[in-house]
Amino acid sequence: MLMHRRLSLGVRVVLALATTVLAGFPVYWMFDTATTPSDALYRGDQSWLPDLTRAGNVFSVLASDTPFLRWLGNSAVIAFGTTLLSLAIAVMAAYALSRYKFHGKGLLGFGLFATQMLPEALLLVPLYSLFAILGLLNGLGGLILVNTSFAMPVAVWILKSAMDGVPYEIEESARVDGCSPFAILQMIMLPIVMPSLAAAAVIAFFDGWNEYLFATTFIEDRELWAASTGLASFVGEFSTPLDTVFSAALLFTLPAIVFFLLMQRRIVSGLTAGSVKG
């Protein structure tokens, strides 16, 4: 029994290490590449260990003549805007889908699913012409709307599933205690489904942060570029400064990692335990 337990612990440690290496290696390799001179990279002379004396090179992109910091700021506006708008709509939509009966409920649920089946490239041209008519091109607001339309249905489904698991009695109890439907949603439902809300926030944030296709097509003004577009712009026709590209890529990754780590604390399970008799 003890032997079995030790073996099981060993297997778990090995699996955890393997997962950590798999997840962390790309970031490590970006750092390693960013600290290697560009000519060494083109020679294929990259060391497995980063040159720490060149660690400051990670920030070299900020000193370049590109407004990379501004692009990061634009991406942050798009990502946070997408997250807030997606969640604001998704929370109410998920609550309605989970708790209310209305005509067309099944169709609406399926419709939200169906939006995920269409490839982005297919929607690019129709959305471009629509945004041109509405005057939403070349602005961060338009990108927030586009990204929300992709992130929100996923958030709705995640939150709906979580809300389906909240016992009705808890809501009824809140009604007896004097809560309005909005108060129930705000003070009872949302704190209980917080893990799923955090998960949906992470997905929506990454959707907004990483999005490239629409950001590149809809924004012409260089000052309004998202960081993803700016990152791609480093790839030149005649030369690509690989170390700068990777330094930019590393800086582009860091805010997303920080956001995820902040949200991760909220993604805990078993919050409803003890509320009703299981």
Add this chain to the structure above:
Amino acid sequence: MPVIHFNGISKRFGDNVVIREFEAEVPDQEFLVLLGPSGCGKSTMLRMIAGLTDITSGELRLDGELVNEKTPKQRNVAFVFQSYALYPHMSVRANIAFPLVMDRFRWWHHIPFVNGFVKRAIMRDPQVAAKVAEVAEMLELTDYLDRRPRALSGGQRQRVAVARALVREPSIYLLDEPLSNLDAKLRTQMRAEISALYQRVGKSFVYVTHDQVEAMTMGTKIIVLNGGVVQQYGTPKEIYDRPANTFVARFIGSPAMNLIPAEAAAGTVRVESGGALELPASDPDRAPQDGALTLGVRAEKVRIRPASEGGPGLEGHVTMVEHLGAETIVGFKFGPAAASGEVGAAASRDLHYARIPGDVVFDFNEPCRIELDLTGASWFDPESGERITGAPVPA
């Protein structure tokens, strides 16, 4: 002053009628128990009182005021759910204080970030804090105020649910099978605690249960429901001693009332085994009309002894003995024992019970003599099952 007035209340879910023309008037400060088997509509009735389920037709009045369209809060009721329904993300303190917090909540308190701040500020309010502390002390929850519900035992969670109901001082307490999830020992303890609470707060309680022991021990009034129809409304004693029909007779009492087919003619009653029974002279319900009847006798009114001891009595045989320590429940059937043993449904058909003080030993299938004390016996119409009262005694 009547506090709860049910005026022809009905509830339908589609074609399914759950409550049919419910009529009752419950005076103030009663402990009313809605009792009935599963699916009889008692929880639906309670939810209609609370305002959690719409009333299809009829009027519900609280203190004379029509409340059909009012919200639970406007009705000033508190509800204790069978499943506790505690808020899992709040501490015990916040759970108990929640109704008071909501009482003081204004629309602008819902603004994000303001919300959490205001909630904490209200909970720190001396009046609210004192009330929470008082209720927590009353229910012995003081040591657990900072815990989350998941860190509590079943009994403690139930107490938190009761505390949350108590804190707002509502006019009516509604309790939906609050003890059914607890083990037998805790149930007995909580039963006593809820009864004591009722005495202390002096408000109206409406309590739903399918457990007749809870109904008999806690209620001051009982409504027995079956299939959404009121079978009887009365005090526990009335319902136990004078059941309105055979359903109530069978449902109330453990073991159930013995229902024995009988035939009355010229002042004599004969039961199926052929024995004639003597009717007591001074009993208001003593004498049924002539013809077929169902005789209802409680188990404690049945005397049973081995046939070997001799003496008078109806002939029967013992089919079951339950030794409960202080008393013995003896199951018997009239007539001689069947040559081959009975199993399944046949074994419980026409089975009657006697409750005898002390520990008495009987053998299986042992012939016995049965005497029925007909003082206060009940008589029912064998067709309708309704109680027959006040018929004159034939000379």
